[in-house]
Amino acid sequence: MALLRTVDRTLDGPWEMIVTAPSACAGPGDLAGLSGFIPAPVPGTAAGALRAAGQWSDREPTPLHGSDIWYRTPLSGKGREILRFEGLATLCEVWLDGHLLLTSRSMFLAHEVAVDLDGSHTLALAFRSLAQDLARPHKRGRWRPQLATPGSLRHARTTLLGFMPGWCPSVDAVGPYRPVTRRGEGGRPTGIDLRASVEDGTGILDLALSLPGAGGPVTLRCDGRETVLPETALGRFEGRLALPGIALWWPHSHGEPRLHAVSVEAGGGTFDIGRVGFRTITQLRPFAEGLSLAVNGVPVFCRGACWTPADLVGLPGDRASYAPLLALAAEAGMTMLRVGGTMLYEAQAFHDLCDELGILVWQDLMLANFDYPTDDPAFRTALESEIAQLLDRCQASPSLCVVGGGSEIEQQAAMLGFPESAWRARAVEAMLREAVAVRRPDLVVVPNSPSGGDLPFSTNAGVTHYYGVGAYGRPFEDARRAEVRFASECLAFANVPEPVSLHEAGLSDPRDPAWAHGVPRDRGADWDFEGVRDHYVGALYGIDPETVRRDDPERYLTLGRAAVTDVMEATFAEWRRAGSPTAGGLVWLYHDLAPGAGWGVVDVAGRPKSAWYALKRAFRPVQALLSDEGLNGLHAHVVNETAEALDVTLALSFASTTGKVAARAERALSLAPRETITLSSAALLGRFFDATASYRFGPAAHDLAHLRLSGADGTLLAEAFHFPAGRDATPREIGLCAALVEDRDDLVLRVAAERHALSVHVALDGEGRPADNWFHLAPGGERHLRLTGTAGRPSGVVRAVNGSEVVRF
Secondary structure: OOOOOOOOEEOOOOOEEEEEOOOOOOOHHHHOOOOOOEEOOOOOOHHHHHHHOOOOOOOOOOOOOOOEEEEEEEEEEEEEEEEEEOOOEOOEEEEEOOEEEEEEOEOOOOEEEEEEEEEEEEEEEEEOOHHHHHHOOOOOOOOOOOOOOOHHHHHOEOOOOOOOOOOOOOOOOOEOOOOEEEEEOOOOOEEEEEEEEEEOOEEEEEEEEEOOOOOOOEEEEEOOEEEEEOEEEOOEEEEEEEEEOOOOEOOOOOOOEOOEEEEEEEOOEEEEEEEEOOOOEEEOOOHHHOOOEEEOOEEEOEEEEEOOOOOOOOOOOOHHHHHHHHHHHHHOOOOEEEEOOOOOOOOHHHHHHHHHHOOEEEEEOOOEOOOOOOOOHHHHHHHHHHHHHHHHHOOOOOOEEEEEOOEOHHHHHHHOOOOHHHHOOHHHHHHHHHHHHHHOOOOEEEOOEOEOOOOOOOOOOOEEEEOOOOOOOOOOOHHHHOOOOOEEEEOOOOOOOOHHHHHHHOOOOOOOHHHHHHOOOOOOOOOOHHHHHHHHHHHHHOOOHHHHHHHOHHHHHHHHHHHHHHHHHHHHHHHHOOOOOOOEEEEOOOEOOOOOOOOOOEOOOOOEOHHHHHHHHHOOOEEEEEEEOHHHOEEEEEEEOOOOOEEEEEEEEEEOOOOOEEEEEEEEEEEOOOOEEEEEHHHHHOOOOOOOOOOOOOOOOOOEEEEEEEEOOOOEEEEEEEOOOOOOOOOEOOOOEEEEEEOOOOEEEEEEOOOOEEEEEEEEOOOOEEOOOOEEEOOOOEEEEEEEOOOOOOOEEEEOOOEOOOEEO
C-alpha cells in the first residue's frame, strides 16, 4: 500500500536537460562532451524547461516525441536509500553512474528502486522517442477512432493530450512531470493501509502499517480519541478505532467537508498519517436506470465540469497551481469534477484540495476511444498496477466517489456498428471492480462513460454524453425529451473569453484567420463548436450571427457570450426541477487548454467566462427555478439543499419589458433542510393567468416572468426568468445605471435598470471581477455586486445586450 503522507525529500537537483536525436546516446556516458544542456525544473516537462529557456513557443509547439531527452542531476549520500519516481512520461530509463536501474513504459506508474550510495553520484533519466516506438509494427485494433492519432496509441500508456487534433494543441508530454524523491530505509511507517468508513452513524477508522523496531506500543489517534494497535506479525500493526458521533464529510453544497487528522505514536515519536473524511456513497437506483448518488444517505444532484490540467505545457501537480482553479469551481457551486480518460491522473494535491473544498471527484482510468489490447498480458499487468496505485494513493480521500473504466470506448465501437459483444468493455470493468472491492469498496464503479443502455450512449440510462442541447443544435425542450439520467459530459460550446484575455492573446477580432485556431472541432467534422454557439445566438435573438460577425465583431462576441449563459441556465433548470429524472450534469470542459474560444468555462489565463457565471447561478444550493409546463402554466421550484431550515419569500411577477405589471404574487415559505417545493403559477396567483402564453386568447399580456427568492432579511437568494415570446436583443434606452456605493464598510457596484435588461455585463478597467455577471434584470430591478481582486478604487463599464447605454463607474 502507498504511504499517504511521506517525509521523502524531493530531489530538487539542480537538474539539467538536453534534447538529442533518437538513440544518439546509448547511456549517460555518451553525454560527455555534449553542449546545449539547459536548467530543467523537476517535477516538470521538457516543453516547460524549453519554454523557460526561450527555446519553445506556445503558439508553435516544438515536437518532442521524435527525440530522446536526457535529464541528469548530482546525487550525494551514504548508505541505502529508496528513490521514488512518481511519474515519468513516457518511455524512460533510469541510470545511476552508468548502471541501468529501471525501465518504465508508462507515465501513469510510480516506481521505487533501492540504491546504495557512497559519496557523489550522477542520476540520469533518458526519455526515449515515443514517436519511434509508436511507428514500429503493432497489432491493429478492431476499430480506429477519429479522436486521436496514430492508432498505435492503443498500446501506449501515455496521455492522449497532444495527440487529439482539432481540440487540443500538439504539446508533447515528456519528462519527470511528477516528483522524484529520496528517503532512507527504516525509521518511519511503511505499507500503510488507511480506511475510513461509516457504520450506523459511527465512524470506523481501520489502519494497518509496518513499523519494525517500534520500541513499545503503537497508538492510533484521531478526533481526540485513540486505541493501541496490536502487532499481528513481526513489525506489522493493525487495528480499528470506532468514533461514535464523528462529524461527517459533505459536499460543500450540502454541509461542511469535515476532515480529521490521523497520527500514530510509537517509540516516543509521532507520525502524521494524513487526514480522512467519513462519508458514505450509495447509488439510489440500478445503474441501468441511471446513475444517481447519495452522500450520507442524502440525494445529491451532481453538477460541475470535466477537468483539464492546470497547464498543458508544464503539467504541474503542486497545490499552488491547482488552488485558484479549484477555488473557482467551489465558488461556482460545482459539486463534482470528472477527470476523463483523455487526460492524466492528477497529483495528490488535487485530491487534497477537493477533500478540503468539498468537491466530489469522478476519476476515469486513462483509457479513451481505442480498442485496447486487454488480451495482452503485459498490457493487463501494467493496467492492473495503474489501478492499484491510483486507489492506494487516494485510499483515504473522501472526495473520490466514482471510478470509471474510461471514456467513449464503448460509444466509439457502437457508433461504428459493432455488436454489443464487441463494444462492451467487460475486461476493464472486471479489473476495475475487482480492484475497488479490495482497496476502496466505498466507491461507485461506472463501466465506461457513456454506458448503461441498449446503446452505450442512450440518454435515458446509465450515464450519457448529452449534446442534444449543444453540439446537435436541439431546442431547449430536448433536455426534457431526452430523459437524461446523468450527463457525464454536456453543453460543449466555443465559449468566448472576456475582452482582457482576448487582448492578451491577440485574438480580439473573430474575423482574423488566427481566431479559428482557438476554436475546437471534432476531427473529421465539417462544423466546429463556434457554429454551435452561433446556432443558439440565432435561435435566441432571431438574428443572423454571420452578418453581425462581419459588420460588428464586438457585438458578435457579446451575443455569443450571452447566448451560452441562457442555454446553460435553461438546461440545468430543466434538470434540477422537481420531477426530473436527471441526477447530474458535468459541462465539457472546465478550463481551456489554449488561448481562444475553447470549451472551457474558465479561460487559459484562469479568468471566468460568461458560462462560469451562468453555472454559478444554475448551481446554487438554494435555488429558484421556473419550468414551462405548457397549458399547466409555469411551475416555480424552490430548492434547499442545505442542512438548515430557511424562511424565505417567493415573488412571481409577469410584466412587459417597460415594467407594466400584468400579474403578481408573493408567498412566505418555510423550507425544511433538503426540501424542494413546487408551486404552479395558478396556485401562487390564486386565479387563471396565461403564464406561458399557450392559450392564445389574444396578444400576450406580458413579455417576461420573473421569479425572485429572498431571505428573511430581504437578501436576494436566487431568481429566474421566463420569456414566452423570446428574447429581444435590439439595443434601446433601458435606463441602465451603475455606481459604486458603500455597503457594510465596503464598496459594491449598484447596477439598476428602468426597463428589462438582458445579459447585463460588467467589464473592469483593471484586474478583478464582479461576483456575478451576464445576468438579467427585471424592469426596475437592481443588483449590488461585490468586486474581487481589484486594487484601489475600481472603475469600469456596464452594458446590457439590449441596451444602447455604455455606463461608466
